[in-house]
Amino acid sequence: MRKLIAAVMTSLDGVIQAPGGPDEDRSGGFAHGGWVWPHAGDGEVMGGVFSRPFDLVLGRRTYDIFASYWPQVPRDAPHGHIADAFNNATKHVATHHPDTLAWRNSRALGTDPVAALRDLKRGEGPDLVTQGSSDLLHQLLAAEVVDELRLLVYPVLLGHGKRLFDAGTRASALRLASSVTTPAGVLVTHYLRDGEVRTGTFAEH
Template identity: 60%
Template sequence: MRTLVVAAFLSLDGVMQAPGGPDEDRDGGFQFGGWVAPHVDVAFGEAMGALFSRPFELLLGRRTYDIFAAHWPRVPADSEDAGLADLFNRTAKHVATHRPASLDWRNSHALGSDAVASVAALKAQDGPTLVTQGSSQLVRQLLAANLVDELRLLTFPIVLGAGKRLFDADSYPAGFRLEYGAISQNGIVIARYARTGGVETGSFAID
């Protein structure tokens, strides 16, 4: 059975919308696209390298897929991102889409009409870890369906107010254990959480 890792960039108030550029996702009138770039530092790069250091396949929503497909195949061979580009170009991409015929990036595969059921079937197979990038709508569906085994969260020192968030009221109640935590030079909180089971409760009441 495969592990499903949700990897996300978050603001302090939990927004994950459009971290990479001004026009990445303007839904809802979002004005702060590209909010990650000013905070990038060495530890950020190391965290991303660790995420993709073991065999993986990508789970992507259609918007994120289109952004990636327009970028990674065009990265020059002498770029500092060439290694990651090669990884992304070679690995399988499983995409939630209503337009499967237009998936023209190498090694791209459409999830079925029920994306959550398709992901559950992928998880039941043997194979590399499944890793999400962006794809807020798909990720929230996976969280609601209790399919997420691990969270890799990079939380940036910024409050964005409105915007698409990682968690919503449909997220399945779950307990997680902090497996790794660090703070980068620019204030990014880097954390890896592993699923432990259900939510435990207690009481501070005096008997």
């Protein structure tokens, strides 16, 4: 069975909006786009997710941002290997306009993205990796179809913006599979689902 992995760049206070550039997503008056760039060299620590074959799962806004950027990145650029991986991967896109998916190897998820992804997970193929796509990610977390979280937690507070978790996120226990801190202070974590939330009381000890 294929896994669905959420690979996310997040601020310490959980904001995931516009990590890559000032004009990436200004919705809601967000004015801090590009907040990962002081730590740009640390982006390589996410390379393990993209070092194996994968399919991408994207919301429409993130798809359009990626489709306008990654095909233009030269192979000999610092992130050329990621560009190659993204350009060659199959892209599964949540969209109401499937006829406008021009980036190669792009496919629409249809009218029910969650059901479509459940079907994809049951089939053969590489793991499915979602990036950005906050609205879609919230749907997937609420439906409990995300198997792993790969988080890059940056040492910055943004105060407001689109967040990793919203009120629809289902309660779930997680197990930390690995973690490392980069020289610039980025915390790289890998979490696996671990069943239901377990509770107790200090009175028991």
